Amino acid sequence: RIDGDRLWNSLMELGKIGGTAKGGVCRLALTDLDKEGRDLVTSWAKAEGMSVVVDQIGNIFMRRAGRNNALPPVMTGSHIDTQPTGGKFDGNYGVLSGIEVIRTLNQHNIQTEAPIEVAVWTNEEGSRFVPVMMGSGVFCGAFTLEHAYNATDIDGKKVRDELERIGYIGEQTCGDHPIGAYYEAHIEQGPVLENADTVIGVVPAVLGLSWYDCTVTGFESHAGPTPMEIRKDALQVSTYIMQEVVAIANRYPPYGRGTVGQVQVMPNSRNVIPGQVKFSIDLRNVSDETLNKMHEDLVAYLEAMRQKTGLAIELERVSYFPPCPFHPDCVGNVRDAAAQLGYKTMDVVSGAGHDAIYAARLAPAGMIFVPCKDGVSHNEIEDAQPAHLEAGCNVLLQAMLASAGV
Amino acid sequence: RIDGDRLWNSLMELGKIGGTAKGGVCRLALTDLDKEGRDLVTSWAKAEGMSVVVDQIGNIFMRRAGRNNALPPVMTGSHIDTQPTGGKFDGNYGVLSGIEVIRTLNQHNIQTEAPIEVAVWTNEEGSRFVPVMMGSGVFCGAFTLEHAYNATDIDGKKVRDELERIGYIGEQTCGDHPIGAYYEAHIEQGPVLENADTVIGVVPAVLGLSWYDCTVTGFESHAGPTPMEIRKDALQVSTYIMQEVVAIANRYPPYGRGTVGQVQVMPNSRNVIPGQVKFSIDLRNVSDETLNKMHEDLVAYLEAMRQKTGLAIELERVSYFPPCPFHPDCVGNVRDAAAQLGYKTMDVVSGAGHDAIYAARLAPAGMIFVPCKDGVSHNEIEDAQPAHLEAGCNVLLQAMLASAGV
Ligand SMILES: NC(=O)NCCC(=O)O
Ligand SMILES: NC(=O)NCCC(=O)O
Numbered sequence: 001r002i003d004g005d006r007l008w009n010s011l012m013e014l015g016k017i018g019g020t021a022k023g024g025v026c027r028l029a030l031t032d033l034d035k036e037g038r039d040l041v042t043s044w045a046k047a048e049g050m051s052v053v054v055d056q057i058g059n060i061f062m063r064r065a066g067r068n069n070a071l072p073p074v075m076t077g078s079h080i081d082t083q084p085t086g087g088k089f090d091g092n093y094g095v096l097s098g099i100e101v102i103r104t105l106n107q108h109n110i111q112t113e114a115p116i117e118v119a120v121w122t123n124e125e126g127s128r129f130v131p132v133m134m135g136s137g138v139f140c141g142a143f144t145l146e147h148a149y150n151a152t153d154i155d156g157k158k159v160r161d162e163l164e165r166i167g168y169i170g171e172q173t174c175g176d177h178p179i180g181a182y183y184e185a186h187i188e189q190g191p192v193l194e195n196a197d198t199v200i201g202v203v204p205a206v207l208g209l210s211w212y213d214c215t216v217t218g219f220e221s222h223a224g225p226t227p228m229e230i231r232k233d234a235l236q237v238s239t240y241i242m243q244e245v246v247a248i249a250n251r252y253p254p255y256g257r258g259t260v261g262q263v264q265v266m267p268n269s270r271n272v273i274p275g276q277v278k279f280s281i282d283l284r285n286v287s288d289e290t291l292n293k294m295h296e297d298l299v300a301y302l303e304a305m306r307q308k309t310g311l312a313i314e315l316e317r318v319s320y321f322p323p324c325p326f327h328p329d330c331v332g333n334v335r336d337a338a339a340q341l342g343y344k345t346m347d348v349v350s351g352a353g354h355d356a357i358y359a360a361r362l363a364p365a366g367m368i369f370v371p372c373k374d375g376v377s378h379n380e381i382e383d384a385q386p387a388h389l390e391a392g393c394n395v396l397l398q399a400m401l402a403s404a405g406v
Numbered sequence: 407r408i409d410g411d412r413l414w415n416s417l418m419e420l421g422k423i424g425g426t427a428k429g430g431v432c433r434l435a436l437t438d439l440d441k442e443g444r445d446l447v448t449s450w451a452k453a454e455g456m457s458v459v460v461d462q463i464g465n466i467f468m469r470r471a472g473r474n475n476a477l478p479p480v481m482t483g484s485h486i487d488t489q490p491t492g493g494k495f496d497g498n499y500g501v502l503s504g505i506e507v508i509r510t511l512n513q514h515n516i517q518t519e520a521p522i523e524v525a526v527w528t529n530e531e532g533s534r535f536v537p538v539m540m541g542s543g544v545f546c547g548a549f550t551l552e553h554a555y556n557a558t559d560i561d562g563k564k565v566r567d568e569l570e571r572i573g574y575i576g577e578q579t580c581g582d583h584p585i586g587a588y589y590e591a592h593i594e595q596g597p598v599l600e601n602a603d604t605v606i607g608v609v610p611a612v613l614g615l616s617w618y619d620c621t622v623t624g625f626e627s628h629a630g631p632t633p634m635e636i637r638k639d640a641l642q643v644s645t646y647i648m649q650e651v652v653a654i655a656n657r658y659p660p661y662g663r664g665t666v667g668q669v670q671v672m673p674n675s676r677n678v679i680p681g682q683v684k685f686s687i688d689l690r691n692v693s694d695e696t697l698n699k700m701h702e703d704l705v706a707y708l709e710a711m712r713q714k715t716g717l718a719i720e721l722e723r724v725s726y727f728p729p730c731p732f733h734p735d736c737v738g739n740v741r742d743a744a745a746q747l748g749y750k751t752m753d754v755v756s757g758a759g760h761d762a763i764y765a766a767r768l769a770p771a772g773m774i775f776v777p778c779k780d781g782v783s784h785n786e787i788e789d790a791q792p793a794h795l796e797a798g799c800n801v802l803l804q805a806m807l808a809s810a811g812v
Contacts (some may be wrong), residue, residue, distance in 0.1 A: 220785045223780075233652070271758075273667065
């Protein structure tokens with residue numbers, strides 16, 4: 001069994017880097033704070049005698065040798081980048097659970113047959129740079145290193161330059177790194193487990209996701225003298241599209257999700273009718289069929305709006321992954337480990353994307369969810385109970401041992 | 407008669423300061439570029455032998471003595487701050503027409519009975535700082551110097567500090583400066599004159615204006631796992647309010663105007679349901695009665711939305727001036743001057759606010775409009791014809807002489 005206090009203390013220590021007044025964390029990908037976090041985590045790994053390798057997109061692999069090092073490692077991991085108003089647990093819990101598994105094995109002098117690795121994936125959140133889940137995506141070949149390097153943040157800074165700046169552009173070719181099996185522990189980020197008073201969520205699948213940039217171009221002019229009937233107000237047209245995003249999600253329950261999270265209005269002046277508005281669209285669903293239908297509904301609506309308003313409306317897809325079922329072996333190992341440890345479990349489909357879905361393209365993969373307070377995540381008040389975090393980490397340990405062999 | 411080429415050349419020279427690639431100007435109030443523009447205009451005034459005084463809010467008064475300097479000056483003026491994507495004529499035309507009037511009087515050695523002054527009012531646009539028409543507003547006592555000094559831009563910089571930084575915080579007490587009559591020449595900023603193929607607009611009145619900040623507070627959470635039905639999406643609620651702003655304007659034609667020009671989404675991340683959205687509302691109309699009704703409709707709608715959504719919705723009025731009729735004497739002088747000069751005229755109500763409406767609280771005031779291309783203003787492609795600008799300046803000269811006495 002793992003040491004719940006030790007895990008909690010590490011979470012609190014890492015949470016100080018980028019810690020906010022409201023108890024959350026703002027540690028955007030590839031900032032100085034991200035570097036500080038990476039330095040701390042790798043120093044802990046080295047203290048446990050692990051070797052550390054960084055690949056070209058900045059993914060970190062921390063390895064504890066096994067008895068048979070020709071075997072591909074059993075891997076766990078997650079990310080330590082956060083949302084602008086993020087919490088201490090999202091991602092961080094998965095990485096530090098991996099460190100805690102290693103500390104426990106070292107403490108009890110347990111050797112595994114296969115080596116064990118803990119991964120820190122680069123830019124999972126997708127908040128500063130898209131595509132989302134960038135490190136694991138390049139690793140599994142979902143998109144190219146080139147594409148990721150050229151991603152820019154809102155200030156025009158590039159991933160490649162920022163990686164170099166913080167000293168985390170490694171030598172290892174992305175993906176040149178076998179995996180035997182992959183597990184990831186994570187807070188649920190939704191309300192299902194808490195509402196059902198259940199400690200462990202077994203994750204059968206992750207919702208597929210489509211991200212877009214939508215740009216509406218009207219004509220900027222003066223808010224006073226310009227009569228209502230001759231305006232080409234890019235924001236007014238955008239509001240109808242924003243409402244349709246939610247309507248589309250509601251059309252495909254129970255897993256349909258539709259969100260507009262980011263908006264830029266040009267020129268953003270009180271007395272100027274907006275000439276251009278750019279905003280993000282996030283659509284999700286559990287099956288290829290429903291996600292495709294949502295996509296088609298969006299495309300059709302935009303065409304109708306083009307006809308109706310005469311304004312230019314552009315739609316660019318900037319991230320995509322299909323719904324991802326996990327491997328029965330790993331799902332089974334998680335379920336068995338939880339049962340064996342006496343924890344109450346239930347199946348919870350993940351509404352959030354995780355690095356595990358890209359790892360799942362290369363090896364059997366599975367996830368372990370624990371409840372978070374009020375189902376809230378991507379919020380500074382994100383919270384979780386030490387006992388739940390401990391339980392999830394125990395399940396991770398046992399599931400990994402089942403895959404790695406003792 | 408004034409010299410149209412000289413006026414045009416001055417407009418082009420001032421337009422270089424903050425000039426944009428698209429031929430517009432970005433010279434926000436109290437920036438380094440604003441200082442550069444002020445320095446240039448005052449250097450021109452000094453070259454004409456004018457005295458220059460700056461008051462505590464940074465208004466500049468450039469004076470040409472009259473025969474009887476005990477008389478209050480006949481004043482003209484406008485502003486040289488611009489929108490972020492503004493043009494070369496809005497405001498600048500009014501100031502440089504004043505300079506051109508002086509140059510013409512000097513050239514022809516004409517003495518006036520009353521002194522003549524040209525004013526450059528601080529922060530008319532209201533784009534960087536509210537209240538709008540700040541300099542003339544403080545000057546006439548519409549709000550206090552204190553209130554204006556404490557206004558902050560989006561980065562938290564204060565008017566007082568910025569005035570000090572650019573060296574335009576003067577000694578003269580605001581308003582301690584009599585005015586005999588006030589005229590302002592301006593591009594129409596709307597399509598009426600151009601559509602009627604008319605050179606001179608006589609301005610009987612200016613629409614009243616109400617500006618608000620509206621803040622909708624929901625609850626930020628994760629765009630993936632959070633089910634649609636439990637969301638408190640501040641942006642979705644905001645979109646309905648934004649549409650209502652336009653609906654309210656359409657309810658009170660023909661002068662009703664409703665615009666949302668500025669939007670800030672928090673935390674503005676693709677996969678976070680917006681927790682808070684702050685946006686501007688601009689309502690205008692021609693009578694106290696209709697403008698008040700628009701205000702009441704807005705207040706009622708927000709209350710209904712509070713009830714319906716349970717979200718916190720705050721409304722703060724940040725600028726206000728009532729509809730403003732101009733003085734019959736000045737309106738008459740403008741009409742007579744145009745007729746005498748042989749220009750085609752028509753009455754045009756101003757949809758934009760102008761410093762003249764605050765000057766009108768202290769002295770008889772009037773305005774002269776000239777057409778602008780396609781009625782477009784607050785846009786980098788704002789344009790006007792040299793012949794029209796010349797005509798407007800000739801009318802200004804004659805109207806001022808009528809008030810000042812030769
Ligand atoms: N787990 C998590 O918050 N991932 C970010 C990507 C997403 O939006 O699903
Ligand atoms: N003339 C002008 O553009 N004034 C700015 C204030 C307004 O929005 O009416």
